[in-house]
Amino acid sequence: MSDQDVKKIEVGDGAAIPSPDDKGLVSAWWIALIGTLILVIALPLVQPDPYLKILKFIPDGILITFQVTIMSILLAIVIGLLTGLGRISENRLINLAASLYVEVVRGIPLLVQLFYIYFALGRLVRVPDIVAAVVAMAVCYGAYMGEVIRAGIKSIDFGQTEASLSLGFNRRQTMAYVILPQAWRTILPPVGNEFIALLKDTSLVSILAVSDILRRGREFAAESFNYFETYTMIALIYLLITLILSKLISIMEHRLSHYERR
Amino acid sequence: MLKKVLLALLCAAVFANPAWAKKTIVFATDATWPPMEFVNADKQVVGYAIDFMTAAGKEAGFTPVFKNTAWDGIFAGLAAGKYDAIVSSVSITPERQRAMSFSAPYFTVRQALIVNKNSAATSLADLKGKKVGGQIGTTGYFAIKAAEGVQAKSYDEIGLAMEDLNVGRIAAVVCDDPVAANYALMQYKDNLKISAIIETGKVESYGVPVKKGSEELLELINRGIAAVKAKGIDLELKKKWIGQ
Numbered sequence: 001m002s003d004q005d006v007k008k009i010e011v012g013d014g015a016a017i018p019s020p021d022d023k024g025l026v027s028a029w030w031i032a033l034i035g036t037l038i039l040v041i042a043l044p045l046v047q048p049d050p051y052l053k054i055l056k057f058i059p060d061g062i063l064i065t066f067q068v069t070i071m072s073i074l075l076a077i078v079i080g081l082l083t084g085l086g087r088i089s090e091n092r093l094i095n096l097a098a099s100l101y102v103e104v105v106r107g108i109p110l111l112v113q114l115f116y117i118y119f120a121l122g123r124l125v126r127v128p129d130i131v132a133a134v135v136a137m138a139v140c141y142g143a144y145m146g147e148v149i150r151a152g153i154k155s156i157d158f159g160q161t162e163a164s165l166s167l168g169f170n171r172r173q174t175m176a177y178v179i180l181p182q183a184w185r186t187i188l189p190p191v192g193n194e195f196i197a198l199l200k201d202t203s204l205v206s207i208l209a210v211s212d213i214l215r216r217g218r219e220f221a222a223e224s225f226n227y228f229e230t231y232t233m234i235a236l237i238y239l240l241i242t243l244i245l246s247k248l249i250s251i252m253e254h255r256l257s258h259y260e261r262r
Numbered sequence: 263m264l265k266k267v268l269l270a271l272l273c274a275a276v277f278a279n280p281a282w283a284k285k286t287i288v289f290a291t292d293a294t295w296p297p298m299e300f301v302n303a304d305k306q307v308v309g310y311a312i313d314f315m316t317a318a319g320k321e322a323g324f325t326p327v328f329k330n331t332a333w334d335g336i337f338a339g340l341a342a343g344k345y346d347a348i349v350s351s352v353s354i355t356p357e358r359q360r361a362m363s364f365s366a367p368y369f370t371v372r373q374a375l376i377v378n379k380n381s382a383a384t385s386l387a388d389l390k391g392k393k394v395g396g397q398i399g400t401t402g403y404f405a406i407k408a409a410e411g412v413q414a415k416s417y418d419e420i421g422l423a424m425e426d427l428n429v430g431r432i433a434a435v436v437c438d439d440p441v442a443a444n445y446a447l448m449q450y451k452d453n454l455k456i457s458a459i460i461e462t463g464k465v466e467s468y469g470v471p472v473k474k475g476s477e478e479l480l481e482l483i484n485r486g487i488a489a490v491k492a493k494g495i496d497l498e499l500k501k502k503w504i505g506q
């Protein structure tokens with residue numbers, strides 16, 4: 001496969017993914033990680049009250065944040081796949097439906113969508129708070145994911161489709177056996193990026209009284225009045241999580257491109 | 263030169279005028295707590311506490327300005343000097359007294375338990391294993407957290423907790439009784455009811471928190487509160503906003 005086929009899509013507002021070529025020990029990523037780690041470990045040791053208390057108060061919030069993030073991203077990928085395929089579909093009705101969904105969702109702020117699904121639709125459909133949060137996040141991110149998947153599919157040279165069709169595959173087989181297996185390599189890195197963006201955006205569900213990291217921190221601050229210390233710790237925990245995730249995604253991206261170069 | 267003289271004269275006129283010398287006190291209020299303080303249909307902050315402080319200002323000689331502020335972080339804003347005082351149904355607690363100075367109490371409350379009409383629960387003990395909601399950082403929420411076996415759920419605004427109770431996502435809400443009455447007897451009267459008053463064994467009163475060390479300000483506010491009580495204005499306001 002030629003270098004021309006290695007295409008990258010940049011979508012979303014996730015953390016900066018460290019360049020896989022950056023082997024130097026002194027990189028922005030390393031400085032940020034070590035700085036964050038030192039603060040997260042040193043602050044509770046030096047000043048147990050309140051930092052250690054905060055650290056003990058938050059863990060179940062981290063669990064909820066991950067739970068909401070992972071469930072949302074899985075649902076968003078399913079919605080995104082359907083939307084992405086719908087957007088390139090030659091069936092005009094499906095195409096229109098998918099495009100309409102993307103237009104509507106991308107035009108409404110995530111916070112408003114959360115309120116809408118939780119409080120407005122909550123009157124009609126009674127679901128637990130976490131389910132409402134996951135559905136809202138997935139509906140929002142599904143639209144972005146749809147664009148990522150559409151761009152990934154579009155990045156595969158049309159010659160592939162032509163070749164596949166001329167070999168006697170039908171359109172569905174072409175998509176399933178030829179296009180998607182190649183497109184996923186282009187799609188995966190931006191999906192990872194979306195994952196980080198989504199993890200950060202789950203902090204918005206704290207507004208729905210879901211006990212995520214931010215809500216736990218706010219509860220602690222409201223009771224102890226340690227606003228500075230609490231929000232410092234919350235910011236550090238989010239930063240630590242996204243730094244680690246961005247490195248993992250960078251490694252994954254590197255593996256994929258390495259595979260392609262051979 | 264002429265301009266400077268004029269400016270100096272203007273300044274002198276402004277400061278010499280007793281009407282201008284009247285002190286302005288900026289109060290932060292989380293106007294999501296009917297009937298104590300809330301935003302009415304005309305987008306104005308109104309309520310019992312607002313009328314009370316306005317009357318206190320008339321008595322003690324200050325002009326209150328009310329600044330609508332989110333509850334979560336309202337105390338941080340006071341510490342940062344974004345306003346002079348808070349009048350937002352703040353119950354006086356020892357923890358809060360350590361962080362801020364309080365005026366004399368201006369209203370006494372109890373914590374009420376609100377449940378759906380068909381619920382049989384009459385205490386927090388009846389709600390073991392269930393989710394009970396309250397507003398973040400309020401005495402109502404602290405009462406839920408203190409109850410054993412109950413899942414405490416904190417909301418940004420009490421109205422959101424009431425809505426969640428209304429659609430059945432949580433089993434009960436705990437908040438100050440005048441607010442509970444407003445929601446259970448008016449807004450959601452078909453669906454919700456006050457099932458009990460939670461006995462904490464302590465008298466709970468609203469006070470006006472100010473930054474520690476603002477003695478002059480505190481004295482001014484206290485003078486106003488005392489005058490309003492002495493004249494019985496608070497009883498009129500109770501009739502106006504709360505009913506009984």
